[in-house]
Amino acid sequence: MRRHPVKAARAISEPIGLHVDADGPSLRVQWNRNAVPVRNADRATLFIMDGASRQAVNLTGPQLDRSTVRYWPESEQVNFRLEVHRGDRNNSDSVSIELPQERRRRSRPAGAERAIVEQARPSPFDRVTPEIVVTEARPAPVITISAPVPDAAAAPPEEGRFERVLSKIPLLRRLGKHPASGETEPRR
16 A cells, blocks of 8 residues: 555635625624634734725724724725734735715714724624523412311221222213212202
């Protein structure tokens, strides 16, 4: 048998799923939170190139899991590049968007930054795990009822095994409820 050299498999990087959606006068930058590079990332940097201006937004691991970035553009061509880092490894994804001139003329809120990290809106398709709140429960009150002890003479006779079997059969149970026609007790 001959040995064949084993070729090392090249690592195929999974896409981050970076995308930009229009949100009123601003743009909402989002990424796939379930992508392996995003789930495993310690930190990330979002690079924004808006015409001549350049900006970098640093994101922590928890911000990658629960946040989006809202951006108010100033030019008609905006490029976004997200680099996620895990130790010495990194992965990146980029997207470019071209805006019509009337859309970018709208102003951003007064005194606001051009890029804001916001809490992500929950997806209507994600299953939400309810938050469990532990409360202290009171023990049930103990109620004691003293019942009179029955007399042995007043106790009804114990049912035998044969009577118990017959009582399980519905037709025989009905016959046992009605007295026979030859008995002295009047029928009601």
